[in-house]
Amino acid sequence: MIRETDRHFKFDWLTILLFFALVFFGLINIASASQNGEVINWMDFSKSYTKQLVFIVFSIGLIILLLSVESKFYERFSSIIYVVSMLSLVGLFIFGKNVNGATSWYGIGGMTLQPSEFAKAATALAVAKFLSDLNTDIKQLKYQILSAVILVIPALLIVLQKDAGSALVYGAFAFVLYREGLPHMYLHIIVLTVISAIVSLKFGVVIASILVTLIIFLKFFFFSRRKKVRYKLVKFLGLSILFSALALSVNYTFSNLLPPHQKDRITIWLSLEKDPVKLERMKKLEAYNLNESEKAISSGGFTGKGYLDGTRTTGNFVPEQHTDYIFSTVGEEWGFIGSSAVVIVFVLLMVRVLILAERQKNTFSRVYGYSVASILFFHFLINIGMVMGLIPTIGIPLPLFSYGGSGLWGFTILLFIFIKLDSNRINEW
Amino acid sequence: MRKLLLISSIILVGIIFIGRLFYLQIVKSSTNSILEDNAIRKVYEYPKRGYVYDRNGKLLVSNQPTYDVMVIPREVKPLDTLEFCSLLKITKEQFINRYKKAKTYSPRLPSVLVSQLAKEDYAFLQEKMRKYEGFFIQQRALRQYETTIGANVLGDIGEVNDRDINKDEYYRRGDLIGRQGVEKTYEAILRGRKGVKYIQKDRFNRTIGSFKNGKYDTLPQPGKDITITIDSKLQAYGELLMENKRGGIIALEPSSGEILAMVTAPSYNPNDLVGRKRSKNFNKLYLDSIAKPLFNRSLQGVYEPGSPFKLMNALVGLQEEVISPNETVTCYTGYKYSGRFMKCHCHYGARNDMVKGIQESCNAYFATVYRRILDKNGSATDGINTWQKHVKSFGLGNYLNNDLAVGQKGLIPDRAYYKRSFPNSFYSSNTISNAIGQGEIQTTPIQLANMVAAIANRGYYFTPHIVKNIKDETIPEKFTTPKYTTIDKKNFEPVIEGMYEVYKKGTAKYVQVDDIEICGKTGTVENFFKINDSTRVQLTDHSIFVAFAPKENPKIALAVFVENGYFGSRFAGKIASLMIEQYVKGTITRTDLEDWILTHSLENEYAKPYSGEPFKINRETQYQVIEKSPRVIKKLKAIREDD
Numbered sequence A: 001m002i003r004e005t006d007r008h009f010k011f012d013w014l015t016i017l018l019f020f021a022l023v024f025f026g027l028i029n030i031a032s033a034s035q036n037g038e039v040i041n042w043m044d045f046s047k048s049y050t051k052q053l054v055f056i057v058f059s060i061g062l063i064i065l066l067l068s069v070e071s072k073f074y075e076r077f078s079s080i081i082y083v084v085s086m087l088s089l090v091g092l093f094i095f096g097k098n099v100n101g102a103t104s105w106y107g108i109g110g111m112t113l114q115p116s117e118f119a120k121a122a123t124a125l126a127v128a129k130f131l132s133d134l135n136t137d138i139k140q141l142k143y144q145i146l147s148a149v150i151l152v153i154p155a156l157l158i159v160l161q162k163d164a165g166s167a168l169v170y171g172a173f174a175f176v177l178y179r180e181g182l183p184h185m186y187l188h189i190i191v192l193t194v195i196s197a198i199v200s201l202k203f204g205v206v207i208a209s210i211l212v213t214l215i216i217f218l219k220f221f222f223f224s225r226r227k228k229v230r231y232k233l234v235k236f237l238g239l240s241i242l243f244s245a246l247a248l249s250v251n252y253t254f255s256n257l258l259p260p261h262q263k264d265r266i267t268i269w270l271s272l273e274k275d276p277v278k279l280e281r282m283k284k285l286e287a288y289n290l291n292e293s294e295k296a297i298s299s300g301g302f303t304g305k306g307y308l309d310g311t312r313t314t315g316n317f318v319p320e321q322h323t324d325y326i327f328s329t330v331g332e333e334w335g336f337i338g339s340s341a342v343v344i345v346f347v348l349l350m351v352r353v354l355i356l357a358e359r360q361k362n363t364f365s366r367v368y369g370y371s372v373a374s375i376l377f378f379h380f381l382i383n384i385g386m387v388m389g390l391i392p393t394i395g396i397p398l399p400l401f402s403y404g405g406s407g408l409w410g411f412t413i414l415l416f417i418f419i420k421l422d423s424n425r426i427n428e429w
Numbered sequence B: 001m002r003k004l005l006l007i008s009s010i011i012l013v014g015i016i017f018i019g020r021l022f023y024l025q026i027v028k029s030s031t032n033s034i035l036e037d038n039a040i041r042k043v044y045e046y047p048k049r050g051y052v053y054d055r056n057g058k059l060l061v062s063n064q065p066t067y068d069v070m071v072i073p074r075e076v077k078p079l080d081t082l083e084f085c086s087l088l089k090i091t092k093e094q095f096i097n098r099y100k101k102a103k104t105y106s107p108r109l110p111s112v113l114v115s116q117l118a119k120e121d122y123a124f125l126q127e128k129m130r131k132y133e134g135f136f137i138q139q140r141a142l143r144q145y146e147t148t149i150g151a152n153v154l155g156d157i158g159e160v161n162d163r164d165i166n167k168d169e170y171y172r173r174g175d176l177i178g179r180q181g182v183e184k185t186y187e188a189i190l191r192g193r194k195g196v197k198y199i200q201k202d203r204f205n206r207t208i209g210s211f212k213n214g215k216y217d218t219l220p221q222p223g224k225d226i227t228i229t230i231d232s233k234l235q236a237y238g239e240l241l242m243e244n245k246r247g248g249i250i251a252l253e254p255s256s257g258e259i260l261a262m263v264t265a266p267s268y269n270p271n272d273l274v275g276r277k278r279s280k281n282f283n284k285l286y287l288d289s290i291a292k293p294l295f296n297r298s299l300q301g302v303y304e305p306g307s308p309f310k311l312m313n314a315l316v317g318l319q320e321e322v323i324s325p326n327e328t329v330t331c332y333t334g335y336k337y338s339g340r341f342m343k344c345h346c347h348y349g350a351r352n353d354m355v356k357g358i359q360e361s362c363n364a365y366f367a368t369v370y371r372r373i374l375d376k377n378g379s380a381t382d383g384i385n386t387w388q389k390h391v392k393s394f395g396l397g398n399y400l401n402n403d404l405a406v407g408q409k410g411l412i413p414d415r416a417y418y419k420r421s422f423p424n425s426f427y428s429s430n431t432i433s434n435a436i437g438q439g440e441i442q443t444t445p446i447q448l449a450n451m452v453a454a455i456a457n458r459g460y461y462f463t464p465h466i467v468k469n470i471k472d473e474t475i476p477e478k479f480t481t482p483k484y485t486t487i488d489k490k491n492f493e494p495v496i497e498g499m500y501e502v503y504k505k506g507t508a509k510y511v512q513v514d515d516i517e518i519c520g521k522t523g524t525v526e527n528f529f530k531i532n533d534s535t536r537v538q539l540t541d542h543s544i545f546v547a548f549a550p551k552e553n554p555k556i557a558l559a560v561f562v563e564n565g566y567f568g569s570r571f572a573g574k575i576a577s578l579m580i581e582q583y584v585k586g587t588i589t590r591t592d593l594e595d596w597i598l599t600h601s602l603e604n605e606y607a608k609p610y611s612g613e614p615f616k617i618n619r620e621t622q623y624q625v626i627e628k629s630p631r632v633i634k635k636l637k638a639i640r641e642d643d
Helices: A004-010 A014-034 A048-068 A072-076 A079-095 A115-132 A139-159 A164-179 A184-203 A205-221 A229-257 A260-268 A276-285 A288-300 A326-359 A363-385 A406-425 B004-027 B081-088 B093-107 B120-132 B162-167 B179-185 B188-191 B231-240 B273-287 B307-319 B352-359 B363-375 B381-391 B426-436 B447-456 B489-504 B568-587 B589-598 B604-610 B632-642
Strands: A098-100 A102-108 A111-113 B041-046 B060-070 B111-117 B135-147 B157-159 B174-179 B195-201 B207-210 B226-228 B247-253 B258-265 B329-331 B334-337 B342-343 B348-353 B467-471 B519-531 B535-549 B556-562
Touching: A014 A406, A048 A363, A048 A406, A072 A079, A072 A115, A072 A406, A072 B111, A079 A102, A079 A115, A079 A139, A098 A260, A102 A115, A111 A406, A115 A139, A115 A164, A115 A363, A115 A406, A139 A164, A164 A184, A164 B004, A184 A205, A184 A229, A184 B556, A205 A229, A229 A276, A260 A276, A276 A288, A288 A326, A288 B004, A326 A363, A326 A406, A326 B004, A326 B174, A363 A406, A363 B004, B060 B093, B060 B120, B081 B093, B081 B111, B081 B120, B093 B111, B093 B467, B111 B120, B111 B135, B111 B273, B120 B135, B174 B179, B174 B188, B231 B247, B231 B258, B231 B568, B231 B632, B247 B447, B247 B568, B258 B352, B307 B352, B307 B363, B307 B381, B307 B426, B307 B447, B307 B489, B307 B519, B307 B535, B329 B363, B334 B363, B334 B426, B342 B363, B348 B352, B352 B363, B352 B489, B363 B381, B363 B426, B447 B489, B447 B535, B447 B568, B489 B519, B489 B535, B519 B568, B535 B568, B535 B604, B556 B568
Parallel strands: none
Antiparallel strands: A098 A102, A102 A111, B041 B195, B060 B111, B060 B135, B157 B174, B195 B207, B226 B467, B247 B258, B247 B556, B329 B348, B334 B342, B519 B535, B535 B556
C-alpha cells in the first residue's frame, strides 16, 4: 500500500519543471514569432501560438496518461510499439500527405500528424529492450548488426520520405550503444571519418590523407600495447589507404554527386568559396534563412530588444522562425542573457536525464534514459548549431520549443516514459 | 570512461553555444538604434525651408512645389502607353527605358519616372492619373528665387553627398543641403528639422504597420525665416554696374558691420540652379575656368591692395609717432633707397604733408613713413612686427570670422615671413613695396571694406556679417560687439581729411557727387599673369577704390575692385560714387558716370591673354565701347521704379 501511494511522489520533479520551462518559454516565443505586428489574441485559433497552446494542453493529457500506465507496460510492449510505429511510417507511402516536398504527414481532418516524431520514442524502447536482453552482447558483431538494423529501418523509411534531417537523429543512438559496450574502434572510426571528411573538403584530399595516416600511425605505434609489429603494419597500411580513399570519395561526392542546394550549404558552412564577395552573395541567396537568423540573433545584443519588440521577428525576416528557427527569436528579443539561459536549461535537462539514467537499476530503463538524452542532445546540437551558423543547414526542430504538435507530443512521450520508468526504480531490484 | 562521453559532449556543446552567442551578440553586435535597423523603414517628412528676406523686408527666396511622377513597377497594369507618354511629354523609348530602370532597381519600391513636372502639366495630368495604376504623383519642394540678383549671396541647395552624410548624421541620401552663400551658412536654421515615421516592414519590404504605434515618431519642425543685411536695390545696382567687368564690390554699414551689398562679377541668375536644369547649369558655371562665375571675388579674390593701403601706413605712422600730420616730405618724382628708385607721379620737389600725401597718393611720402615705422627702434625686425600688429587689428590678414560661406585669409607679413628671403640682416628698405600696398601684402575686397569701416568709425569695426534677423532668435553676439583697433581715435582725423581731399582735389575729383561728403582713396595695382603657366606677362592694372560717406556719421563704407580697370578712378572710383549716391540719396544725379560705366566693357581686356596675339596694356589700350542693351535699360528702369 505504501508503495502504491509513494509512487506519485517519486517522479523526478526537476525534470518535469525543466520540461515545462522550455515548453512555455517556447510558447511565448512562438507567439512573438508569429504575431506579424498584430496584437496577440489567444482566442484566435488560426494563430500558431493558440494552436501550440492547444497542443500543450493535449500533451498535459498525454503526460497524465503516460504516467498512469504501469511502468512494466513499456518494457513488455516495446516490441509491439516499435512494429506499430514502423508500420505507421510505411503507411505514409500510401496515405502520406506531401508538405514542402516531404511525405511525412498524415492528414486527419484539419490536423496533420508526423509519425516520424513518435518513431524516435518507439525506436528508443526497442533499442532498450534489445540491449537489456540477457542474451545480447553488444561486443559481438552479430548483436552490433542486429541493433543497427533496429535503427536503420526507421532511418531508411524516413529518408525515403525525403526528410533526411529527421533520419539523421538515429545516429544519436551511437552514444547509447557506446555506453553499453560498443568497442572503442567504432568511436575511433566515427571521429576519424568526420576529421577526414572535413579536412578533405576544406584543405584537399592530399592533406586529409596525410593527416589521417599520421593519426593512425600514432595510434598504432605509440598508444597501443600490442607487440606484433607485422600485424600492426598491415592493419596500419590498410586503414590508412581506406581513410584516404574515404577522403577522396567525400571530396568526389561533394564536387560531383551532391545536389546543388546541399553543396551550397556545406560551401557556406566551411567557407569553401575563396572570393569573399561571392561568398557573401551566396550567403544572401542560398543561405537566406541562416543569414537572417544570424542577423536577428546578433541584433539582440546583450539584453535583447524586449519581448514582442524584435523588429526582425515582427517583420518576419527569418523564414520558418516559429518552427526550426525559433531560437533566433530568443536571440533577438531576449539577447545574450535569454539565449544563454535557454542553452543552460537544455543542458541541465539533458544532464539531469543522464544522471537519472545512470541511477537506474535495470538495464532497460538505463538504456532508454540514455536514448532520451542522446536524442535530445542531437536535436539541440543540430538545431541551435544550425541557427547560429555552426553546422550546415539541417531542418530539424528544437525539442519542446519549436512550433508543432507532433514534435511536442513525440518528445513528451519520449521524456515522460522515462520519468515513469525512473519513478519505478525503487520497485526494481 | 564510457559514461563520460555523452555528458561531456553535452557540456562542451553548451559552452561552445554560449561562446558563439557571445561572439554574435556581444562581439559582433551592432548598435540597437532603430535608425540603423533595416527592419524598420524610416519615412521622412520634410518641413518648409525658411524664407530669406532683404533688409527692407523684400522677399528674396521662397519655395515652390514641384511634382514627380513615380512608378511602382509591380503594380502597373497594361496601359495606353502612347497617351500616357504624350501626357508626360516624353517619348515612348524614354518611357520604356525608365520603366526598365525602375524595375531593375526594385519592382516593389517607388522610383521616379519623370521628375519636376511643370505646374501646368501637373494640373492636367492629375485628373487623368487615376487611369494609370502603379503610377502616382509625389510633391516635393524646390527653392524659388524671387529675384535675379545675389546668386553669390543667396547660394543654392543641392543633394547631399557622402561627405555631408558622414559629417552630420542628420542627413540621409537624397536630402537637400545648402551649397553656397546664405543657404550654406544658415543651413541649420533654414532647413528646420525633418519629422520621422518609423514603420515596421517585412522581409519583402512590405509595410506591416507603424512601429510601436508611432511612439518614436516625430513631427517636422519648419525652418525659420531669416532677414539678411543686403539692400537688394543696392545689390541689383552694383551687379548692373559690374556687368562686362570682373571684380567685386563690398558695401558695409560702418555702424553695424552689416553687409549692404556683396557683388561679384561675373555672376549668374540664381534661378539657373533650381530644379531640372541645375546640374547642366552648374557644370557650365563650374567648368568656366577663365571667368570663374562661382568664384566670389569680393570674398575670395586675393589681391595686392595698392594705394588704399597707404591709409594704414599713415595711421600706423601717427600712432607710432614717427610723423606728425603737418610734417612735409619732399617728393623728387620718386623715392631713392639703397641705390634704387621708386617712381611717383608728383611733380619734382612737391612738398607733401599727410593730407596732401593721401590726396596725391604720393609714393615718396609713404615710403618715408613706412621706413620710419620700421626703423623706429633701430631694428626693422621689431618695427615690422609692431607694424603687423597694428595692421592686423583692422582685420586684415585674417579670416574675419563672419557668417559667409567662403573667405580668404590674405597676408600681412611679419619678420618671420621674411626669414627665407632675408635669413640674416633685415632692413626697412627690403620691404619698401609694402609702403604702397604692393609687395607681399594681400587682401580681399571685404577686408578692405572693413578697414574703411574702421576708419569711418574712427577706430573700431563690427565683424561684417550677412544676417540681420532670425525669427525668434537673436543674432550672435560677436556681430554686435565692436572690435577696437590699436590706433587712437585722434589719429584718424588727419587720414580722413586726406581721404576727403582725394574727392575734393585729388585723384578722385572727377567722380564727386553733389551734397555728399565722400572720403575715398584710389588704387591702381600692377598685376602679372602667366600665360599657359609659363610666360609671365604684365596685364593692365587693376582698378581699385575704397570710400565711405558721409564724412560725419558714415552710413556706408565700401571697397570696389575692377580687374584690369587701370586707374582707380577710371572704373572703381565711378562705381563707388554711384553706389554711394544710390544708397545715400536713392537716386542718381551723376548719370554721366552711370552712362559711362554701362557703355564701357572690359571684355576685350580679359580676352587678351588668351588671344595668342601680342597686346598692349595700361596707357596704350583702347576702351571697348558698347551699346546699352534693352535688357540693361529694363533693369535700370526696374531699380528706379521700385521707389
